């Protein structure tokens with residue numbers, strides 16, 4: 532442990548499994564108090580117990596506005612501050628533009644896009660009162676290039692990118708010492724990826740074996756999150772960090 536986020540108070544959403552769980556473990560190991568949230572409560576509670584004293588689990592649906600208000604009020608009351616917000620929770624469903632329904636589209640926007648809007652809307656004032664902070668929003672390579680199997684998901688992830696830029700510039704102009712950045716992985720070896728791989732998703736028009744070369748581990752994402760929420764990245768605000776081994780800039784004929 533090198534205490535890269537020692538003493539900081541962090542919220543990580545979608546922390547019951549996958550990347551969110553890896554984020555929570557690493558931030559906790561590096562000295563932060565981590566409030567882990569998820570709709571999937573039992574594994575989240577168990578994971579927080581295993582992580583130990585500086586982690587706790589709170590059941591939360593990120594698309595619920597009242598839930599965000601209650602969570603931020605609780606954090607302020609019990610910890611007095613908020614330094615780190617990792618907006619990680621998301622859902623993914625396979626449906627191309629003809630197959631997608633309005634209901635399905637809205638469900639994805641509600642969790643993946645509205646959820647991050649609500650998080651920042653209610654967390655930012657507390658971060659400002661805390662003297663600054665770092666917000667990391669999980670986007671995706673699908674925000675940066677076309678993925679025909681997941682239009683609702685990629686639209687939501689592009690909205691997250693646009694929101695992030697606006698918040699970053701807002702914070703810069705406000706001089707509130709809050710930073711806001713996005714991470715854009717291509718594939719990550721998590722339950723989400725395995726579920727769609729099982730359904731035979733072809734990533735970026737490539738065969739599954741080729742796509743495997745873009746896939747990173749949840750811990751690789753967590754290391755990037757740690758850097759972005761630590762003071763080491765104090766001048767990085769509004770950035771889009773691609774974790775894709777060049778996938779989003781590889782011409783299709785190569």
Ligand SMILES: NC(=O)c1ccc[n+]([C@@H]2O[C@H](COP(=O)([O-])OP(=O)(O)OC[C@H]3O[C@@H](n4cnc5c(N)ncnc54)[C@H](O)[C@@H]3O)[C@@H](O)[C@H]2O)c1
Pocket residue numbers: 544545546547548549550551568569570571591592593594618619620621622642669670671672715716717718719720721722723724
């Ligand atoms: N896995 C990939 O290949 C990949 C690629 C690019 C980006 N991402 C992004 O990385 C992040 C983490 O993905 P993952 O692969 O770990 O996913 P995952 O499905 O393994 O984990 C997501 C977690 O979010 C929780 N969640 C879902 N809906 C929620 C809600 N309404 N409120 C609160 N929690 C909710 C789930 O219960 C789950 O624990 C997501 O934002 C995802 O879009 C993943």
